[in-house]
Amino acid sequence: MPVFLNATDPDFESAFTALLSAKREDSPDVDATVAGIIEDVRARGDAALLELTEKFDRLKLTAAALRLSAEDIRTAAASVPEAERDALRLAADRIRAYHERQLPEDAEWSDDTGATLGWRWTPVAAAGLYVPGGLASYPSSVLMNAIPARVAGVPRLAMVVPAPDGILNPLVLAAAELAGVDEIYRIGGAQAIAALAYGTETIAPVDKITGPGNAFVAAAKRRVFGKVGIDMIAGPSEILVIADADNDPDWIALDLLSQAEHDESAQSILITTDAAFGEAVAKAVETRLTTLSRSKIAGASWRDFGAVITVPDLDTAAQLSDRIAPEHLELCVADPDSLSAKITHAGAIFLGQWTPEAIGDYVGGPNHVLPTARSARFSSGLSVLDFMKRTTLARMTPAALRAIGPAAETLAATESLEAHGLSVTARLRKLND
Amino acid sequence: MPVFLNATDPDFESAFTALLSAKREDSPDVDATVAGIIEDVRARGDAALLELTEKFDRLKLTAAALRLSAEDIRTAAASVPEAERDALRLAADRIRAYHERQLPEDAEWSDDTGATLGWRWTPVAAAGLYVPGGLASYPSSVLMNAIPARVAGVPRLAMVVPAPDGILNPLVLAAAELAGVDEIYRIGGAQAIAALAYGTETIAPVDKITGPGNAFVAAAKRRVFGKVGIDMIAGPSEILVIADADNDPDWIALDLLSQAEHDESAQSILITTDAAFGEAVAKAVETRLTTLSRSKIAGASWRDFGAVITVPDLDTAAQLSDRIAPEHLELCVADPDSLSAKITHAGAIFLGQWTPEAIGDYVGGPNHVLPTARSARFSSGLSVLDFMKRTTLARMTPAALRAIGPAAETLAATESLEAHGLSVTARLRKLND
Incomplete structure (x- = not known):
């Protein structure tokens, strides 16, 4: 059974705090193993990669076979039924259209001293995309990672995906082809991250690595961070639904289950202004669990981490939501816009009862790679900006240097950085000659 | 002596690669110590903080004295000479004006299905700013970290600065007052980072921590990352100057020395189209080193990591610059704009011979917290965006769901995520009733 809480109960605060701090994931400590794998790939390149792939994926390859041929990709993609290809295309088009609006603008202006200031955005030169193998090998993830990189203008996009026992998901390859991935390697695990970060004889290194993994x-991503950029380290998925009584309990139950079915560590929470509606949703969840194909996973998540919280009003709901800082937030209320305006910390907001979170996973347009574990307090979902960087620009004229140089000399002196000051002084002296 | 290289020499490539991969910093492995300190502060709060401050900073405090009073700050700030306060004010005004242009825009639009899409930017609720004590206690760093946070709209800004033997730099406090810091605590080291991340009885936790440190x-920043956001982990400072023969060798020498004087691990590189000019600059460096107050540090940096590279043309200079991906890049050439357009990877570019890098450290306007150690390939300097996060927004109408829902159902089925699909199906069924 999930927890049932009522915000007006005297012990609510302690129960809610316990819910917030519940440890949902025990990450096994694999750091020493991973360090060894990375060192091995750095030292021995392809040879290590081939050995590790045989060991972990039971797949014997040659260096030449690490990379999928254009023919391999075309054949796999062509095996995908037309309806699925159409759905992928619709998703890709909508994701592209959304992310194109994120392209940042360069700026350049002159200030009152005559100095020219500004900045310029440029894409990273090469990005690497990790795609898990097996059950979690999702074509939607390929689109959500590759399309922002392409929109950013990244010239080279390399993908790695393990092929345990030689098996690859054709839909993943179809999605990669559609998103414009340049290179695909059939490797996975820490060894694939090491190869992307440091390069091997066959695989050129990249500058940024994104994508989910075990x-x-x-x-491995944590370890190579600094050598290359990485996206976030995502935790188990979460959804918070705020719903009033004017909803179909079954719809809300399905929305809660759509996160719960991802992972036994996922978390689904309902906040409602109507306790009876909360009970009805919990009942609908139990009913759906009797037939759901992933009921074992979804049931465990709901039982261990699910919660139904009754609140006296929507303002209280907004306050609790900000303390949860959910990855996904559904607002199934009469006026979702005015409730949304009261929310500060959330990865993605789905407004109104016609916007189930699953739309955002596939075809809405916004990215589905979102901050988990309360990190929406300080971070954002994946975007075009993750594949770009900003160079600041400054150009002084003699007049500008005359205007602001003396202040720089003064501050350099206070910091005892003599050469800093002298580099300004020498130029000002020339101007005053 | 620094290395002298010529891009047309047959062994240039290997020498340049060696220069790129030279290990400039041996970070001591303090991770176990730091883990212990963080656990101690988490477990015992203020009591641990007070003990550790007495131990490391030789400063015995009470919990009530951890935070500087408004009076302490006012008195210290008032002790700063007027000329220095004016210089700080000029710097603050220019930094604020530059960063105000970085404020991102929210977006909302309707697409052809009638769906409303968009995003919204919000500031983090609380930011913590680390300021080192002793020699590296720079007022300019306070401005460069605090002002972007303030411009972002962060409602609470807490600063920590160690006071070894009770001593604080009054200019740091004056800068904090000017930048609008709300709270200042006289603590430092890993214990201060732990207090900011987890909170103690006296110090409320923050969501984002920035600022340089040992x-x-x-x-400690690496360890608390995830619990809170952090800025980059900065390495030793670097400058690359690209200069033609039409420059005063002494100016360029001073620009190189202004990074070298920061740290024995700093790196200063000159790329020039004229070998004789390169020699003249190296000679000017030696001359300046005979009188420079920090000549020991600057001399060691220049001797161990300095380089003068002669290239046949500016296109080659641009290519080498992108391989270096410098933190600071000065373009002292006749047409700096056209050379700048050929550069992709640099933290900050200073255009023309009237723009010494030191201007950027203090009063130019752009941030001086910049990516080091080649990370300009994938990351940017500190900005207003570092103190904000983006929430994506999506709102479907019944018509929009009818248009794109079926594609989501198809993709959910390919990923075997049944509840995802059903959350759409249940709604579409209602529409088709």
């Missing part, structure tokens, strides 16, 4: 992949 | 601070 504990080994997460630990 | 190896203990860097390790």
